[in-house]
Amino acid sequence: MSSLAADNDAETTQPPAMPTFKQAVRLWAKIGLLSFGGPAGQIALMHKELVEERRWIGEQRFLHALNYCMLLPGPEAQQLAIYIGWLLHRTLGGLVAGTLFVLPGAIVMLGLSSFYMLYNDAPVVEALFFGVKAAVLAVVVEAVIRIGKRALKNRVMVAIAVAAFLAIYVVKLPFPLIILAAALTGWIGNRLAPLPFSGAAHGKGNAPDIRGVVDLMFERGELDHTRPTRWHAPRTIAIWLPIWLGPVALIAALTGSNSVWTQLGSFFSVMAVVTFGGAYAVLAYVAQAAVTSFGWLAPGEMVDGLGLAETTPGPLILVLQFVGFVAAYRHAGAMSPLIAGSLGSLLTLWVTFVPCFFWIFLGAPYIEQLRQNKALSAALGAITAAVVGVVMNLALWFALHVVFGQVRSVGLGMEVPVLSSLDWRAALLAAAAMVAMLRLKIGMLPTLAGSALAGLVLQAV
Template identity: 50%
Template sequence: MTPASPETPASAPRAPPAPVSLAQAFWFWLKLGFISFGGPAGQIAIMHNELVERRRWISEKRFLHALNYCMVLPGPEAQQLATYIGWLMHRGRGGLVAGGLFVLPSLFILVALSWIYMAYGELPVVAGLFYGIKPAVTAVVLHAAWRIGSRALKNGWLWSIAGLAFVGIFALRLPFPAIVLGAACLGYLGGRFQPAAFAVGGGHAGGGAASFGPALIDDDTPTPPHAVFSRARLLRMSLVALVLWLGAMVVLVVSTGWQSTLTQMGWFFTKAAWLTFGGAYAVLPYVYQGAVEHHHWLSATQMIDGLALGETTPG
């Protein structure tokens, strides 16, 4: 008798799990907000273990399909993945709960740690703690760069674009948006004239997605009504988002002025939300260039310390 392969575990359940209420999902997303350590890779691994393997709220194939889309969007892919799954399960309320609880616990923890850093950062014990964390943070960032590069840079053409981008940001001090735009143009031209070298790779599952038993959401599940594309809904939601963002910016400008730190931070991170393709770590050079070199909101040491705080907290 041939043993069951890893792709089709013999112990895989045959019946899908019971439907999940919004309240049940709320407590899970809250738990995830407290345990999602390890940066984007660790957070995605935790979600895969909890949502695909243990709870079977979503199938392996649908999970990886969603992750592929999140990887090509600007911004943090792990939070986007959580928001998408929450929205898919419980419409807009589910997306708000999943996305919000993914970051809220770490927000409060970071505020507390930042206060300790500002109030007691000169004490030898606290300073020594940060000096000890910095090498580990450097290793995490280097590992993330290697992981992203080994996955994305599949041939000499792509390595050349990466090298040009590095020269542009490190040696020529070009603005980050200009580098992203230039890389996008080179990618477009490469897709036109060297399509084989610039073809989009397959899914993350390699030879095939593993099966952990029937899931609540899989390829055989009918598309829920709220997930069916609607041009009117897209325009309506885009308008709501624009009004909310514009309202916040108007309040900042009227109350503090355009040149105030709060207003400039709002505008700066709005651009970051649109320009930082490549996952959560792709935002680091943009934030460093803007916050440290251009606006001088932080020193280089303070940014490294802030990154250390971020890497030692969930979310």
């Protein structure tokens, strides 16, 4: 009996064989098709498939990779897929993992964006989106609560969140400046008073030490590509910067600096550098620019785009694809609007996701040599706290434009609602969606579907 138990223990602790490239492609395709629920659900799905079930990567190395991806701009779940794909099968593995993580959702989003622009004036479609908008407000409020519970561990973190909210809502500071200020606050705070800034990074805790095939190969010294060479950084920069920015420069040269194509390429290239904290954190900044600065969308359409992105697999940042589609559709010139929208969608996808490969391929070999770094952890904790304040601003922005028909600007450009423009149907739907998600723990997709149907009924009334 004891011998049998020992055999079973050996079976559960011994990592499996290295997966073939074909096996990895099948798994990344599966993850891409099933990655609903935002970054938390996507990371949980990858953990289940890669660590718990297949044990291709160990628990501690998975969390170490996640910590690095949380420090980067862009969608951390996709970057984690690129990182693990790179660990398993070098650059090609990272390319396949990252592409398959985004591709299913991008295809669905392209179809939904086309449908939206063709039929959004139809009464039935308008009624459905009326309900979706109310549910999206509940989703954003739920995100504030979820991120807040994780990030606001003490009064210092609460103060950072409040300061970030006031900075973006009252003072109108640019989002990148708020993130930079939070990172500096965490880094300096860790040196002056380490206790309030410690333990805020993701991946902390007493995780079980599950070993994977990657860990075994590291011990054997078989993963040569994870050790940075003298020319790694210059070579990676020389390859990936032209891949990322070359099309943007070419489009600017061909269409001029004021074309919608140049505006999309340059604006979302900047977003790719400053989108710390995930899609919710940057949406308010993108919405402000897309609605106010460029005039690409109406306020309610940004909420519609987020509702579409919530229903697709892949990263939530795919909402930017919707923005690119609508902007190009409306500025098609002599081109067919659908073709122009599709090209705008493709351009936005390119400048949003290509940098993710650049960050991972550039930094992963160096990050593999790092372990716990308290200064980086403190900076990450402060950034996450600031993100709570930024997402609170997003929730307020959505609430103003969903529940009220009119808003007005007061001192310093702050928006306040015109109380007489309250839409009782939108308020009722939003309240019901919040009860469903926060109290009854009904999932996001059922809540979105139920709100859409309720919107159809209420519009009929």
